[in-house]
Amino acid sequence: MTETPNPNIIDADTLTGEMRPIRRVVIGLGSNLGERMSALQGAVDALADTPNVWITGVSPVYESEPVDCPEGSKKFLNAVVLADTTLSAHRLLDRALAIEDAFDRARSEVKNSPRTLDVDLIVVGDRRSATDALTLPHPRAHQRAFVLKPWSDLEPDAELPGAGPIADLLADLDVDALTPRPDLVLDLE
Template sequence: MTETPNPNIIDADTLTGEMRPIRRVVLALGSNLGDRMTSLQGAVNAIADTPDVWVTSVSPVYETEPVDAPEGSENYLNAVLLLDTTLAAHRLLDRALAVEDAFDRERSEVRNAPRTLDIDLIVVGDRRSHDELVLPHPRAHQRAFVLKPWHDLEPEAELPDAGPVAELLEQVDTTIIALRDDLELEIP
C-alpha cells in the first residue's frame, strides 16, 4: 500500500533545503492514433515514474467522439489522473510534453489534430496562470471527457473559477462519451 502525501505539509528538498508545497494535480489523458491503450498506460507509467510525483488514482477509460477535430478523426480513449507533486507547474508541463514526445506526438498547426498522446494539465493546486500555461485549463469546464472521468474519481471536486464538477457535467453533452469497462489503466 502506498502512502498518499499530505497536501497540507511542505516538503523540504533534501539537496537544496528549498521548501516546496505539495499540490493536488488533475491531468487529462487522450489518444486517438496508434495503439491508444498502450499510449495511455505508457503515460500513466511515465508520470508515475517522475521524481516528486505521486499518482494517487486513475479514472475509468472512456471512448469519446472527437470534439472540434478535423473530419475523419478517429475516436479518442480518455482518462484522468489525480496526483500529488512538489514540482512547479512549468516543470510538470515540461514532463508532460516530454512524455507526449516519447509516444511520437506530432505537433501540428491544425487545431485538435489526431494524436498518439495528449496530456493536459487541468488543475495544479490552486494555481492561476495566464502565460503559455493557462491554469486552470481554459476549456475543461466544456469537456465531458475531462469532467466525467474526474467526477468518477472525485464526485465533490470543484474546478477553480468554474464551479463543482458535478454541476459542470450536467451542462455538457455526455452522449459523445462511453465508458469502456473492458479497458483498465493501472498505477504501477
C-alpha cells in the same frame, strides 16, 4: 481543491533547501492515433515514475467523439489521473510534454489535430497561469465531458477553480457522447 492537501506536509528540496508545498493535480489523458490504450498506459506509467509525483487515482477509460478536430479524426480514448506533487506547474508541464514526445506526439499547426498522446494539466493546486506556455486551470476543461466525467468518477465533489463544482458543469454537457470502456483498465503498479 486546495493548494496543500495537508498543510503540515512540506517537501524540502535536497539541493537548495527550498520548501515546496504538495499540490493536488488533475491530468487529462487522450489518444486517437495508433495504439491508443498502450499510449494511455504508458503515460500513467511515466507519470508514476516521475520523481516528486505520487499518483493517487486513475479514472476509468472512456471513448469519445473528437471535439473541435479536423474532419475524419478518429475517436479518442480518455482518462484522468489524480496526483500529488511538489513539482512546479512549469516543471510538470515540461514532464507532460516529454511524455507526449516519447509517444511520438506530432505537433501540428492544425488545431486539435489527431495525436498519439495528449497529456493536459487541468488543475495544479490552486495555481493560476495565463501565459502562452501554460494556462491554469485548463481553459476548456469546463466544456469537456471527456475530462469532467472521468474526474467525477474519482472525485464526485471536486470543483474546477473559477468554474464551480464539476457535477454542476457536467449537468450542462452531453455525457451521452462518452462511451464507458470497462474492458479497458489502466493499471497503477
